[in-house]
Amino acid sequence: MEAVLKNVASAVELLAVAAHSDAVSQWDEQTLSRAFQWAGYCEHVYTRFHTNSAIRRVVEKQLQHTNATLRDAFADYNEVSFMDLPRCEHLLLRALLNNPQLPISTIRILFGLKNGTSRRYHYQEVTGLCSHLIQCKSACEVLCPFSGLSTVSAEAEVQGEMLMKRLGALLSQGSDPSQAEHFLHSSLPLCEGAARHSCLVITAALLTASDSAGQTSSQSFLLDWLQKEHGVLQHMGSTLPSAVLKDLAGAHRKFRDAYFGTLKKWASEMEYSLSDGEWVPACTAAAPALSFPKMVEHFSDLFDACPSLRRNAEDELLHLKILDGDFDARGLSVWGDILSEVKK
Amino acid sequence: MTELQQPLSQLQETSGPLLDAQKMQFWMDKAVAWDQVGSAQTLKDISRHLRGLTDFLQQVLTQISNTGSTAETMKELPCLGQILGRLCWNPYVTVGDTNRGLLLQCLLGLYSENPSNALERKANQWIRKVLCRLATEDDDPAAQILMKSTGVPPKEYHLRVLKKMVKQHQENIEKTCCSKKSIDQRCSCDVILTTSEVFVPLLDCPEASPVICSLLQRPGTSFTDALSEDFLDALNSTDLRLAVDETALVSVWYHSLPRLEEAVLDLLEFATSTGSAPQNLEQHISKTQLPKACAHHCSMFLVVNDIFRSILKQAEGNLAVHSVIQTFTRCFLKELEELQPRTAASLKAFFPQSPTSLLVPLLTLPSEMPQEAWKNHLEWLTASLQRLAEQEEEEEGDSQSSRGHHNVFETWFLLVQCSHWVQVAGELLVTSEAEPCSNLLWLMTFYYHPTNRWHCRAALLEEAKEAWRHLRTLSSASVRPLPTDHLQPLITLLSLKPQRPSAPLLTLSLMVYCAIFCQLPHSQSVEIFQTVVHAAGLLHEAACVLNSLQHRLNEGSCSSRDTVHVRIKKLQSTVTHMQAGVNPHTPHNRG
Numbered sequence: 001m002e003a004v005l006k007n008v009a010s011a012v013e014l015l016a017v018a019a020h021s022d023a024v025s026q027w028d029e030q031t032l033s034r035a036f037q038w039a040g041y042c043e044h045v046y047t048r049f050h051t052n053s054a055i056r057r058v059v060e061k062q063l064q065h066t067n068a069t070l071r072d073a074f075a076d077y078n079e080v081s082f083m084d085l086p087r088c089e090h091l092l093l094r095a096l097l098n099n100p101q102l103p104i105s106t107i108r109i110l111f112g113l114k115n116g117t118s119r120r121y122h123y124q125e126v127t128g129l130c131s132h133l134i135q136c137k138s139a140c141e142v143l144c145p146f147s148g149l150s151t152v153s154a155e156a157e158v159q160g161e162m163l164m165k166r167l168g169a170l171l172s173q174g175s176d177p178s179q180a181e182h183f184l185h186s187s188l189p190l191c192e193g194a195a196r197h198s199c200l201v202i203t204a205a206l207l208t209a210s211d212s213a214g215q216t217s218s219q220s221f222l223l224d225w226l227q228k229e230h231g232v233l234q235h236m237g238s239t240l241p242s243a244v245l246k247d248l249a250g251a252h253r254k255f256r257d258a259y260f261g262t263l264k265k266w267a268s269e270m271e272y273s274l275s276d277g278e279w280v281p282a283c284t285a286a287a288p289a290l291s292f293p294k295m296v297e298h299f300s301d302l303f304d305a306c307p308s309l310r311r312n313a314e315d316e317l318l319h320l321k322i323l324d325g326d327f328d329a330r331g332l333s334v335w336g337d338i339l340s341e342v343k344k
Numbered sequence: 345m346t347e348l349q350q351p352l353s354q355l356q357e358t359s360g361p362l363l364d365a366q367k368m369q370f371w372m373d374k375a376v377a378w379d380q381v382g383s384a385q386t387l388k389d390i391s392r393h394l395r396g397l398t399d400f401l402q403q404v405l406t407q408i409s410n411t412g413s414t415a416e417t418m419k420e421l422p423c424l425g426q427i428l429g430r431l432c433w434n435p436y437v438t439v440g441d442t443n444r445g446l447l448l449q450c451l452l453g454l455y456s457e458n459p460s461n462a463l464e465r466k467a468n469q470w471i472r473k474v475l476c477r478l479a480t481e482d483d484d485p486a487a488q489i490l491m492k493s494t495g496v497p498p499k500e501y502h503l504r505v506l507k508k509m510v511k512q513h514q515e516n517i518e519k520t521c522c523s524k525k526s527i528d529q530r531c532s533c534d535v536i537l538t539t540s541e542v543f544v545p546l547l548d549c550p551e552a553s554p555v556i557c558s559l560l561q562r563p564g565t566s567f568t569d570a571l572s573e574d575f576l577d578a579l580n581s582t583d584l585r586l587a588v589d590e591t592a593l594v595s596v597w598y599h600s601l602p603r604l605e606e607a608v609l610d611l612l613e614f615a616t617s618t619g620s621a622p623q624n625l626e627q628h629i630s631k632t633q634l635p636k637a638c639a640h641h642c643s644m645f646l647v648v649n650d651i652f653r654s655i656l657k658q659a660e661g662n663l664a665v666h667s668v669i670q671t672f673t674r675c676f677l678k679e680l681e682e683l684q685p686r687t688a689a690s691l692k693a694f695f696p697q698s699p700t701s702l703l704v705p706l707l708t709l710p711s712e713m714p715q716e717a718w719k720n721h722l723e724w725l726t727a728s729l730q731r732l733a734e735q736e737e738e739e740e741g742d743s744q745s746s747r748g749h750h751n752v753f754e755t756w757f758l759l760v761q762c763s764h765w766v767q768v769a770g771e772l773l774v775t776s777e778a779e780p781c782s783n784l785l786w787l788m789t790f791y792y793h794p795t796n797r798w799h800c801r802a803a804l805l806e807e808a809k810e811a812w813r814h815l816r817t818l819s820s821a822s823v824r825p826l827p828t829d830h831l832q833p834l835i836t837l838l839s840l841k842p843q844r845p846s847a848p849l850l851t852l853s854l855m856v857y858c859a860i861f862c863q864l865p866h867s868q869s870v871e872i873f874q875t876v877v878h879a880a881g882l883l884h885e886a887a888c889v890l891n892s893l894q895h896r897l898n899e900g901s902c903s904s905r906d907t908v909h910v911r912i913k914k915l916q917s918t919v920t921h922m923q924a925g926v927n928p929h930t931p932h933n934r935g
Contacts, residue, residue, distance in 0.1 A: 046495060086495035090480065097476035104455050107475060111448050129499075130479035134444060136502040137482075138435035139549055143509040146542055150515075154508035158501065159490050166494040187493040189486075197486040 001055070005062045008045060011038040011088065012066045012080050019095035020074040024102050029109055029126075036126050039088035046085040051169050056082055093129065151244060152204040160204030163187060168218045177221075184225050190235060199236045202226070206248055206255065223254035233262040238290055242297060246305035256306050260313060263298055266290055267338060272331045279334055296341040303342065314339065363403055363421060371400055372423045375430040378437075384541075390436045391544040391574040394443065395581050397431075401446035408453040414464050417454065424454075425467070432474055441548045442582075451475065506551050513539055513555045536570035544574050547582040553589065560595030571599065579603065594637040597644060604644060607634060608651045611672075616664040625671050626895055635672060639679035645694050648672075653757060661792075661849055663888035666760055670892060673761040677707065698758040699751065702728055706762040710896075719776070722769055726783040729755060729790060733801075756794035764896050766791045770857035773812070774819075785809060792850040804847050811851040818872060819862040831872065835879045852882050856889045860911045869911075874918055887919045 014035055017023055027035070049055040060082050067079045084091060093110070096102050108114050112121060112128025121128035144155075152160070166187075170180045188198035202222065210216045226232055237245065237259065249256040266289065270279045281289035290298065303310040317335045324333035331337070374397075378390055404424065411417045418424060428450055431437045438444045455471050456464040482488050482498055491501055520535045540559050546552035559571060579600045597604040611632055615625060629635060638645035652669050659665050677686075684690055691703055698706075705725060710718060736752045759766065769784045785808045793804050814833050859873040877886050894912050 043497075050495065083492065083495050087491070087497040090497045090499065094476070094480040097472070097479060100472065104452065104457065107472075108452060110479075111452070111475070113445070113449055113452060130475070131444065131448065133479050133499055133502070134438050135441070135549060136499070136506050136551070138439035138444075139506050139546060139551060140502055140509065141435035142439050142545055143506070143513070143542065146513070146538075150512055154512055155484075155487065155505050158504045158508055159487065161504075162490055162494040162496050162501070183493060187490050189489065194486050194489075201490070 001058070004045060005059065007038075007041060008059060008085075009062055009066045011042045012063065013070065014038050015080065015088070015092055015095055016070045016074055016077060018092055019078070019099060020076065021099075022101040024096065024099055024106075027103075027106060029106075032106055032109065033126050035092060036089060036129075039092045042085045042088040046082070050082075050086075051173055053173050053175055059085075097130075151247065152200065152207060156200040156204040157208070159201045160206075160208060163201060164205050164208070164215060164218050164222075167221065168214045171218060171221060172214065180221060181225060184222070188232070190231055195235045196239050198232070199239050202232070202236065203240060203244055203248060206252060207244075219252070220254070223252055223258065227254065227258040227261070230262060230265065233258055234266070237262055237266070237298060242301045245298065246301050249302055250305045256302070256309060260302060260309065263295065263302070266295060267334050270295075270334050272334075274331075277331075279331075279337065292337075296338055299338055299342050314342075317342075363400075363407060367400070368421055368423050368427070371397075372427050375427045375434075378434050379430055387436070387541065388574065390434075391541065391578070394436075394440065394545060394578065397437065398442055398446065401443060401450060405446060405450050405453060408450060413460070414454050414456045414467055415461055418463065418467070425470070428454075429470075429474065432478060436545045438478075439545050439549055440582075448475075503551075510552055510555050513542075514558050517555070517558050537572050540570075540575035541572040544572070544578050547575075547578050557589060557592035557595075560592045560599065576600065593633055594640070597637055598641055601647065604647055605651060607632065608648050612651075612655060612665065612668060615668040616659075616662065625667060625891065626675060629668070629672055629675050635675035636679045638676050639683055642693050645676065646696070649757075656757065656760065663849065663885050663892075666763065667888055667892045669760050670763040671895060674764075674895070695758065697754045699732070699755055702755060702758065706758055706765060710764055710768050718768055719772060722765065722772065722787065723783055725765060726787045729759075730783075730786065733790065752794065756790070759791055763791070763892065767893055767896055770853060771861055773854070774857050774861035782809070785812060788850055788853070789847065792847060792853075804850070807847050808850055808854070811847075811854055815854055815858045819858055819864050819869070831876055831879075835876055848880070848882065849885060852877070852880070852885055853889045856886060856893070856915070859915060860893070860908060866911055866914065870914060870918060873915060874922070877919070878922055883919055883923050887916065887923075890916050890919065 018035060045059070049059065063080055063082060067077075071077045071079070080091070096110075097107070105114075109127055110130045112131045114127070121132035140155075144153075163184075166183065167180060170183055171177075188201065189195075190198060205222060206219060208215075210219055236248075240248075245259065249259055266281075269282050269289070270292065271282045272278075273280045279292040281291075303313065317339050320335040321333050321339060324335060327333060327336065330340075374389075374393060378386060380386060404421070407421065408417050411420065428447065431447055432451070437447065451471050451474065455468055459465040459468055480498075482491075487501070490496075491498060517535060517539060536559060539555065543552055543555055543559065547556065559575070576599055579596060580602050593607075597607060611629065611634065614628065634648065638648055652665075652672075655665055656669070680686070680694075686707075691707065692700065695703055702725070705721065713721065732752055732755055736749060766788060769787045773781050773784050773788075782805075786805060789801065789805050789808050793801065810833075818831075855873065855876060859869040862869055864872075877883060890912055894909075894916070897908060897912070
């Protein structure tokens with residue numbers, strides 16, 4: 001273990017040198033290659049130990065120590081955390097390319113353009129690394145507009161997989177569930193603009209068929225979290241197309257129930273506007289809110305997708321209508337109006 | 345990609361015309377227009393100009409390397425920085441290997457190792473910044489957050505997304521096009537068309553290869569080919585080595601005639617440029633997938649044969665070419681056999697220009713009929729061919745005589761494709777006891793000299809008979825060691841004489857057949873063979889004859905053939921030894 005810690009420390013120091021020192025001007029192809037091997041080593045350390053919280057703590061402690069030393073040595077030093085370890089190659093590359101002392105010949109190697117010819121990139125090698133990166137990114141951009149081919153886009157699917165994998169790793173460590181919840185919070189921001197994206201990722205994560213017990217428990221955890229986080233559910237309800245919501249409700253009972261709960265909450269926040277002759281969201285209602293026809297549509301879709309829910313749900317709505325006075329006239333009970341629309 | 349493999353010095357030598365202001369303005373306008381990517385029109389425009397862009401970037405690169413300093417280059421090509429800067433951020437330009445490579449080389453070419461003024465220093469800074477941003481920046485903040493929190497590096501992320509996108513496209517193709525029974529094929533055609541348009545810039549991106557192979561392997565409808573025109577054009581000019589696997593090659597050939605021609609010419613070059621006739625010719629030909637492709641698509645076979653015809657006309661007496669054609673046809677027939685039973689009608693489709701009466705008789709392999717029947721078969725063949733040749737002669741002098749020529753040529757071409765019967769003729773000549781075998785000799789003469797230029801066929805036939813008489817004498821003589829002067833007439837016959845028509849190749853092949861099939865003890869015949877061939881210097885040709893004979897005999901193997909095989913092998917090794925012994929500096933003999 002001591003050796004591992006020492007190596008990690010050396011690798012982090014190497015990163016700092018790559019970013020800030022003019023020693024890089026002396027780096028030849030071999031040194032460059034070795035530097036990237038060190039980065040690979042850090043990624044390997046992460047892969048091996050990221051599910052082991054005890055070792056993780058030890059490594060983090062070492063990182064703190066190394067960071068402190070390097071902060072004194074370099075002015076604009078960027079700290080390296082445990083979660084930076086799997087991205088070491090990227091950090092190294094960024095450090096090098098931002099370092100004005102990096103010789104242009106080294107840049108040529110990274111772009112696969114040594115000696116004026118173009119060389120193909122081979123995985124794990126250094127030559128042509130940047131060229132390969134650009135190609136992948138460009139190819140994704142070229143194909144992106146056409147990714148409406150399936151329910152979820154390729155990016156959302158991959159991000160969903162990433163989310164679930166990390167969640168699974170956190171859950172398997174048997175640690176405090178609040179850590180996993182914190183992870184979900186930080187990975188799925190709900191602020192302006194980001195909310196839609198987070199909804200798509202969650203959708204992708206939930207719609208991927210589960211092929212292992214671990215994945216099922218991760219999905220279950222995510223659903224539990226959703227139930228607690230009404231904000232997320234509301235965003236999902238208002239931004240996702242109804243077909244997608246139907247799929248989700250059909251696939252996961254917990255989602256169905258949580259979503260039903262959200263719809264009810266929405267309905268309960270509606271007021272009847274005499275001037276419009278229609279139910280509208282109250283001004284005090286939390287955004288985002290649905291219009292009445294939209295909400296009815298959501299209820300209908302939900303019942304279509306989950307026939308088993310329909311009977312109980314209709315009973316519940318009827319019960320709420322009765323509590324409201326059991327009037328049949330329109331505009332007096334949102335539940336009654338929803339019921340009558342849904343039953344058409 | 346091949347242009348990029350030339351060293352820089354060569355680029356300087358082949359510099360094209362200087363880039364003028366008009367061209368620069370054209371590409372400047374393009375670069376600006378393409379920035380508004382998003383519409384299908386823009387995508388089409390980009391796809392159409394990708395090839396032109398390659399040429400332009402190549403010219404820019406040449407100019408950059410020819411001009412001494414960056415400052416000068418920027419003066420000569422004023423918008424260059426802007427053009428390159430815009431193109432760098434256009435994913436349709438940077439996704440393909442060729443254009444991306446050229447673009448990056450241009451940028452790096454503009455970097456000054458020792459900047460001498462502010463402009464160059466600024467250019468350096470800009471270049472570094474652009475390169476850094478291109479390689480490391482991500483403009484999807486939400487994805488970045490996830491990457492950080494889940495510990496997935498950008499390289500892995502983008503690669504996974506790309507693979508998934510490709511997979512989705514592939515599933516889309518398969519989903520909409522899998523039912524062959526659907527009468528209404530319009531719906532699937534749209535998917536193919538759109539997908540092929542989308543993937544034009546991705547033709548030289550290896551990760552896109554599953555979709556490209558899927559697109560190519562869709563059976564084309566008989567009226568409209570569903571692939572977009574831009575896609576087909578790009579197929580002709582992009583380096584496909586990385587993107588297309590072997591099975592999709594056949595589809596590439598089907599869609600792109602230049603590619604098919606390229607493949608055939610490559611094959612011919614392989615067979616004829618190696619110093620000695622390649623012994624694994626059949627294997628090599630099969631491996632190219634060309635025979636299989638031709639068996640599936642009649643049109644391809646016709647194209648390949650047209651190429652063979654023109655090569656034959658140019659390369660008279662090149663036995664290696666004969667070998668290729670014969671071996672290719674044999675491989676082709678084998679593949680065809682697997683697909684459909686051989687009928688005269690089906691064969692006619694593949695050999696439309698050959699005389700129908702001769703088609704099946706010639707294509708039948710000797711191994712497919714009893715040995716006793718060979719002689720009669722050959723007699724019939726020779727008689728038919730003689731009739732045809734006479735017809736041609738009669739029509740000579742007539743302005744319509746081209747048809748006669750044409751018939752004779754086509755017949756002869758078919759004979760080249762089916763040289764097995766010529767080989768059988770040679771074998772029978774040696775092994776049959778009966779003396780009058782002039783028709784067999786006629787056949788062999790015709791094979792090596794189809795044209796009756798200057799009415800020399802009679803003279804050639806006489807020479808063949810003379811050679812034959814010498815050989816007969818030699819093979820029946822039992823005197824050892826053979827006096828050398830007995831061999832001299834043969835050697836003379838084997839050399840080309842400019843004044844009178846001569847038949848060295850015919851004589852040579854008669855020699856070879858003699859050496860293999862005659863009754864002489866093998867060591868003797870080898871000795872004769874060695875002496876004569878060495879003196880005449882026809883090592884390469886001897887090897888060709890031996891190899892094609894061996895190929896044919898490998899087909900039908902019966903035990904009595906074993907001695908023949910042994911003899912052939914001994915002769916082949918003799919030839920190889922001689923070739924090695926000959927001046928090692930001659931590239932011709934060293935392959």
